[in-house]
Structures are given as C-alpha cells and as structure tokens.
Amino acid sequence: MIYQEKTFSLQDGRKVVLRSAEERDAEALIAYLQATAAESRFLLREPEEQTLTVEDEVQFIRRKNEAERDLMLLAFVEGRYAGNCAINSHGDKLRVLHRCDIGIALYQEFCGQGLGTLMLTELLKIAKECGYQQAELEVIAGNAPAMGLYKKLGFEVYGTRPRDLRYKDGTYADAHLMVKML
C-alpha cells in the first residue's frame, strides 16, 4: 500500500519525514542494506549476501507498494535517509489474515534518538487501520535496545527459538519471538 507522506518532529526538534518507498530510492536502499548488515550482527544477512541489483530493488519496491496489505515506510531525518520499517502480511490464507509481521532497521547513527519509537508507533497504527489484529516480530537475543523499544510499545515475548542464527565463526544466536495485540 502507499502511505501518504507525513512530517513529524523528534524530541530534539529535528524534522522526520515518513513516506512510502519510490523507485528512485532503490540505490539508497541497497546502500542501506549493505551498511546495516555490516554494522549489526542482529540481522539475517551477512554483508556479502546483499547482492540485490537496482533492478531487483525497483521490482521489490513496486511489489510492496502494490500489495494491498504490505507497507514499506522510509524515514528521512532532516532530509537524510535514516532507515525503514515494514508490515508484511502472512499471505492470503483466510486463517492468518488477522496477523502481520513487522520489521525495522536503522542506520546506527540514528539509533537512540526516538526515531524507532516514532516509526513503529505510526506503523502499528496503520497496521490496525488495515484490519490486522496482531503484529509479530523476531528479535535476536542480546539486541537490548531493540528489545527495549518493542517492550515499550507493548510487545510481549511468547517464545525463544534456540540457535536462530549461525555465524561464520560457528557461534549461534537465539531469537526472541514477540507479539502485540492491536
């Protein structure tokens, strides 16, 4: 779905614009995926697995915008791209239409400033308006800032999957599974 662009303010007064992705954002999104994968161990992909081409990313943006029950929301702080968040449906099977997955990732330099809270608050509002009854997410154990954000917004842990991620050095990380009723 397409989100009508809106402007918000962070606590320190900086302007935040939230809007849907457009095809012209493809390059910035690829750079962001590569940078965040390198900055954080808490994401699914190794940095070298970010091999999307601009054309792939354009297709992805188009699909997200056309899907009636999916949303990708980009955040710009004072005009600079800071990160994005998304709503993903569980597909079109009737028994799971009430559920959605959500995700968020920010450039590290934009963490800890209230931006994630602002983005997710808006995202959850849209999810509810869209008819979803619950939002779900997975967060890697040890990612305390993310966990704190989700708890603050009302998410509760309903399980912990052991060995969710395996790193190249042979170590593993668990994932906490969280849900929030909308």
Next chain:
Amino acid sequence: MDYTEKTVSLKNGKTCVIRRPEAADAERVLRYQKETSGETPYLVVGPEDIGLTVEEQAERIQRWNASSKRLRLMAEMDGEFAGVAIVYGSGVQSRVLHRCSVDITLYQKFCGMGIGTALLREILTAAKAAGYEQAELEVVSTNAPAVGLYRKLGFEDVGTMPRALKYQDGTYADFLLMARTL
C-alpha cells in the same frame, strides 16, 4: 532431496510404503490436501485455500523432487493414500541454512497406527543427511495426538503463539512452536 522407497512395518501388523510423490500423483495429492484440510481444524490452509490446478501441483512435485534442500514424502497403506510429510529450509541466507521446518498431515482414518511416526522419522533422517542441524514446527496447541508424536520424537517447546489461526466463526487457535536438534 533423494529418497529410496521404503516399506515400514506398523504395530497393527500391516505395512506402509513411504516414497516421494511423482508428477503422476498430482491429482491424488491435491485431493488429499483438499480432504485433510476439510477434516481437521488444525491446518493453516482451509479447504477454500487449495487453489492449485493438477498441472501446477505436478510442477510443484517435480520442483521439490529436484531440490537438494526440500523433500516431500507420502505414505500409502494397501495402495491408499495415507499421509504426507515435508521438510524445507528456513531461508537461503547463510545464517539460517542450518534450520529447517517440518510438517506432517494424515487422513484421519490413518491416524494412530504409527504412520505419522514412520513418516516423521524418515523425514528427520533425510533432513539430517541433507545437512540441517535443527528441525522446527508449529502445531495447534490443542492437537494432543500431534503434540504427543512430536514430543516422542524429541521435539521441545519453543513458545506458544497466541491466536495463530482465526476461524470463520471468529474463534482462534494458538500455535505451539517446537524444535529439536538433529
């Protein structure tokens, strides 16, 4: 994944044959999906969700048989279609290549004979041989026979997702999430 047809002795003195479905089984597989999804409330798919044509199902069977990371097995007793077990990877990213999901369904009249145990054992053995380290599944928490089968084969509780399924009468079912090391 490869699999060599096997005949397994059951506790009632009968035997069942476990093998990969071939393209020629597409119609039976479809009928089976339609009928089992109507027999039980425990599946994500309802009968209204089974929309594949015979041809599409035949293609899907061939794709699965050609894949090195996925396997679908079917069990037959006296030539009758009894059940299906599947295993597939959790994702293509290197950090999740060690994880797989398994799933099993039986016609109700073939439940309680040990066919599920046999199917699940075969699929777990094949999963381990394919390099997976951990198998995961979701089961409706009140489906006691299935939960019992999984516990017997070493699966442990990971969590309980509330309201995982919503039925057309407005009621919900929770999912028990389970995992075991291979």
